[in-house]
Amino acid sequence: MRIRAQVAMVMNLDKCIGCHTCSVTCKQTWTNREGTEYVWFNNVETKPGIGYPKHYEDQDRWHGGWKLDRKGRLVLRSGGRGKRLSRIFANPDLPSIDDYYEPATFDKDILVSAPGGLKDTPVKRPHSALTGEPMAVTWGANWEDSLGGQSGQDDPNLARMATKVKLEFEKTFMFHLPRICEHCLNPACVSACPSGAMYKREEDGIVLVDQDRCRGWRMCVSACPYKKVYVNHATGKAEKCTFCFPRIEAGQPTICSETCVGRLRYLGIVLYDEDAVLAAASVEDEKDLLEAQRAAFVDPYDPAVGEAGLPAEWIAAAQASPVWKLISEYRIALPLHPEYRTMPMVWYVPPLSPVLDATGAAGRDDTDADDIFHTIRDLRIPVEYLAELFTAGDVPVVTGVLMKLAAMRSYMRARTLDGTVAQELLDSIGMTAGQVEAMYRLLAIAKYDERYVVPAAHAKDAAALEAQAATHGDCPVGGSDEDFRRADGRRGLHLNPLRSRS
């Protein structure tokens, strides 16, 4: 047993209003540069929908993630080592920029430089950020916002569902799905990188690309089933969500969490057994993957943790981790597409709101647990859809989570309004009153320090870094638009924001 710590996230989808603040602040922090115009380390998509890039969940087409071969061994879906190297000159599974979207910029100068006395108001026109030519904007990272584009019909998850669905207007349901890199325990991108430039950090499990060692073979982009590794077309290297590691190391939450308006993100430590990961990712039945992954996690109160050599503050953080509670204690958080077998570490509390809407539409009482339970059982479409996203199609698991959320609502309603304890509700979901009330607090009113429990990296290193910063000034942000050069003269990735080139 080798216990490692992983910084992980849970998002409560019921609270996501699709405002894209996370996407925008992330972009301003990390990808507002030439070469990354089309890149959103954090994006919010509307579900059902085809997502960003288009149809990324269709692994019959992109061959992302892992699968079991005939002998039951875990292999990358896009092929083994030899096959990968044989395809290095042209990667057949790589999405093109048009599968994301052609980034546009606007000739804003015309608004201030237009001569006076014009009869018509000057209008800024979109220009391609790739060619500089005028272009029509026909797609974007969130073109189908709130089902605006009506492409929900082509959602790969709907195609896999047992119930044949046609999204008629009256049956429509939708919710928002914010996505970042999953920082998987069994990352397919790392495993596919021919150069060994991608790695998982031993201390906190964050998956990063070494910009000095990346040689631009672009196998990570196609191997990631979530399509969360991107090619920077200006530098010719791969870039991805960094989990804001400079902030995490300083004990601060990621920028997407920090700025989340709905306060739906939870950030914390999950301990796991590295030796158990491979077996957990290799279980035969896809529907067992969720439980196998939960079993690979280590209880922070387990005596074995004390002997693992983790710093005391990290163990304390793991014990206070809201992520651990939502995943393993309350068991209401679920992983996104466990069937990709990458053991993702950004989990989601599935949204109850599509069910509540349907309860109301069916003339039932959306505050009554029994009515909601009935609706959940009747409502095959949204529940089956959520199962495709979060449990490899295992409907009862999703139903169980939704029932817990519904029971929590009704329990708290009775508790607050009538002062009664609805014991039958507690019995139906197998939780104690204390657990339900703690869960309610975490989901509804938890403050900043309860939602984000991030231990600062080893404090003893801090003085050394300050000394280093004082003598070097190695800062990739700000300064000139020239290539970033480190203090010793070596070239490096600069994070200077993109300036208008027109």
Next chain:
Amino acid sequence: MNTLLWVVLPYACLTVFVAGHVWRWRYDQFGWTTHTSQLLENRLLRLSSPLFHLGAFGVIGGHAMGLLIPASLTGRLGVPEHVYHLVSVSAGTATGLMLVAGLVLLIARRFAAGRIRRVTTTMDKVLYAFLTAMVVLGMTATIGKNMLGGGYDYRETIAVWFRGIFWFQPHTELMTSAPLVYQLHALGGFLFLALWPFTRLVHVWSAPLAYLWRPYVVYRARRSPAPAPQPTPAAVRDGGPGSLVL
């Protein structure tokens, strides 16, 4: 003049080749990449890139065979001269044509697609021009001289001169008698080596063969020390302990 062309220039180019790579490796790991443009254009690349690269493997292998293996060795192994000639001309022509087809398509792709044209650097253009010149000279020698013409036994002259450079015994007289197209190709070859470290060709040395046996998931410990813990905005707001910033 002969000494300059056939002794000084090769050594100068080899020096630049070695020193250039050392410099680039030490100071520009970040720029050391294939500089992929498949994201921007996929359709033409899918055909032309494998053609070009597989052709290049054949051509490089052919050059190694022709230049590094002495004729006396193949003779002693019992390979008749005409068999060797047949193999070298046919394989050289086949892989050469693959290289030409790939190169033509790649260059066409560079200039046809506006997206690619924008990301093409000056060094890329220089490299393409150089490659084209070298391939034209090489194909002229192979097809024009050895296939259609009377044939020229470079193994007795150019190959001996080439190996001599590495033994520090360059025989300039062997090159002065060679046909012009071979002379130009040989000179161009050395200049090409000098250009190599400053182009995207450096990715050749990063051919990821180690991928075949390394473990799938790479773990790495953080190298630089962590920054000092910062108080959270909530702590600052609440004026709790540790809220004194700077």
